[in-house]
Amino acid sequence: MNDVKILAIETSCDETAAAVVVNGREVLSNIISSQIDIHTKFGGVVPEVASRKHIEAISLVVQEALDKAGCTLEEIDAVGVTYGPGLVGALLVGMQYAKSLAYAIGKPLIGVNHIEGHISANFIEHKELEPPFVCLVVSGGHSFIVYMKDFGEFEIIGQTRDDAAGEAYDKVARAIGLGYPGGPKIDKLSKEGNANAIKFPRANFHDESLDFSFSGLKSAVLNYLNKMEMTGQEINRADVAASFQKALVDVLVDNAMKTCEMKKVDKIAIAGGVASNSTLRETMISEGNKKGIKVLFPSPILCTDNAAMIGSAAYFEYLKGRKADLSLNAIPNLKLGER
Structure with a gap:
């Protein structure tokens, strides 16, 4: 060809x-x-x-x-x-x-x-990569765990029920005075903080779903900040950033690893803007090494x-012969796998 x-x-x-x-x-x-x-x-x-x-x-x-x-x-x-x-x-x-x-x-x-x-993007970075594999998609507007059965064929295993991961980063960054975009700024500041200083919640669903929920985590951070201000206590922004990030990353990594075990695959790819996050990469690689799962991610530009x-x-x-005609229209809420 x-x-x-x-x-x-x-x-x-x-x-x-x-x-x-x-x-x-x-x-x-x-x-x-x-x-x-x-x-x-x-x-x-x-x-x-x-x-x-x-x-x-x-x-x-x-x-x-x-x-x-x-x-x-x-x-x-x-x-x-x-x-x-x-x-x-x-x-x-x-x-x-x-x-x-x-x-x-x-x-x-x-x-x-x-x-x-x-x-x-992972097919560009890893030219040998072929399905099946698990992909964790995390960006400003989207958070998914996807089982990729074949090229262009997806099964959604988990997704956010409220805020996307990147959206939570932006909102928390704004609350602690870091500004926009929140992800890179929180990632940088968290390196100066103690990730175990503050115990923020991790959302898990009773129906054994691998969906995400980050609105509760975001609210917990805002409530903590309000409480500290009302009682006149000093806020350590680096500790807040590091503790928030650890809570969010722990859920992403845990659910992604469970999906790999459930689908019996030994490859997981990370994608989306939050895939550049250093804590997510380090934690995912560490857990992958423990479980014999190869972790792949694109270069930051991808x-x-x-x-x-x-x-x-x-x-x-x-x-696959999937070509569009001139009636193709924008679908702002297009779902993964929809045609």
Whole structure:
């Protein structure tokens, strides 16, 4: 089979990204235009601002991806684009651009689930990786444990019932005065603190579900801060950060390891923005070594929202003949595995 080059576009949140990916594994270019400095002053992503910035950046980002890859539109075999989940306005910018481009050059259009993209980042980083394996997806908007049976075939084992892991990080970071984005800032500050200083709760469900719940943990941190302020006691922010992070990571790791045992697999991949977290990586590797489970994770650049991961996922959709037509629409609450 000849090489398949995918031009991929990702605009689900506040990164305008484009990439050229060959055969789902080799990245020729991966261009990301981040809006993080713009949204930091607002304490989070402002959807309308994000959409406008995508419109300004997308043509330049796509052209830069093609230039860096050293290829022309005529050499592209298909155009892949994120169509959900995400911010509807942001998604529409990337989708309309991708649909117009695919139509103009007469190449197939492939709609990609953003979460599947995060999982597929591991195929770029670990070129030998093939299903079956377990994947822990943890980002600002999503927290899943997934059993990947085959390329593009998923079984959801656990998911958050309220706040996603990254969302909890952002809210706690704001409460202790660290600002946005919360994940990297809490991870950095926690290295100066005692992770066992404060006993925060770990949510477990009586029905033996492997779902997550982080709203109780978030509330416990806020209640602790309020209590300390009301009684005039000094708050050690590093201890709060480290103790919160340990409580959250313990649940993620415990549930992921239980899934590996349940499905009798010895490989677990981590994906999503929180996959860059040093405590999560260290704890997961340590537990994996005890249980004989190999732990894989992408480079930090592939953990954040990027188009290379979308290009990888699009390739495996392409092989299965799953192509979209021009009626493809943005689905902001798209579920994993939905078509």
